[in-house]
Amino acid sequence: MALAYDGAIQNLIDAFAKLPGIGPKGAQRIAFYLLGADDQEAQALADAIQEVKAKVRFCEICGNVCETSPCPICVDPRRDRTVICVVQEPKDVMSIERTREFRGLYHVLGGAINPMANVGPADLRIPQLLERLGSGEVSEVIMALNPNIEGEATTTYISRLLGPLEVKVTRLASGLPVGADLEYADEVTLGRALVGRREA
């Protein structure tokens, strides 16, 4: 016997080890878990993978993932069509939905400007955003990108691009996370919290 498992087991370990956040030991653990699991559970996982690739597409309007295009948010008549929240990835839509603080529409860029990874403005869904703003219906664009270098650069780029248009561009507040400890806050975050202070 070689120092690897028989074909099918090793194939499964290798396939899991390719996924983000799973190392070789974790992949082995999962493979043996599936070996011991009943056939139904393993089949359900295989089916779920195939189904998501077969059914899920991107919304032609906002770029979010969905099973019907346009997506349920874009066609929902109860949503406020005058505000668009711009996010990097489809999963950010869910993060904002969970706050229950936003009832407008979304626009998923599909990333952020990152010269190190060869992602420029042309690789993002920026023309689609401009097209949506062309109708004149939108009065505010909320930039909700990640508060890191790439997100900030993209926010600045898009803000300037929208400058000439008659639309207010806002961004998420920077500051201390709720429940955080002042002692452990980094200087930049604490500085932003100070600059952005509000009346108590």
Added chain:
Amino acid sequence: MALAYDGAIQNLIDAFAKLPGIGPKGAQRIAFYLLGADDQEAQALADAIQEVKAKVRFCEICGNVCETSPCPICVDPRRDRTVICVVQEPKDVMSIERTREFRGLYHVLGGAINPMANVGPADLRIPQLLERLGSGEVSEVIMALNPNIEGEATTTYISRLLGPLEVKVTRLASGLPVGADLEYADEVTLGRALVGRREA
């Protein structure tokens, strides 16, 4: 839109979150990774899951996982048939194979005695071990269970069971892990290392 994803995506997240070592955030990350991956890679993962359930079985002799029963180790004429190494799980076979220090046969118990989890001697492959020893060919049984309470209890139980037979029962050495620091060793491990000291 509800506060969960559309059907297929949520199904996939739920299916991954059931696997050991993957939490809800990790499952979401994997689901979006697969959404972005090319169809071939996702299909390969689904296929690997189905294949492992269809092909992999347990060796009728040693209880290891394999695609042919008896397994390649049990039928290998170059292995030393006078020594059997007893382990808890199939993955432990691979751990010992990787040391390249053992050329005998294996016997997988399928667990260890654990009254808290309702696992008693009757749930383990102990009768099969006794049957293999019945031929008289085996001169040594190496107990290689996990060095924890359940493993120790099982080792003691099986050692006593094999007492009347003409077979030497040994166990893995306890001691300091190679590369470890004396300062951080727990008392029990350090005590065992002292008791089991060898000539330098």
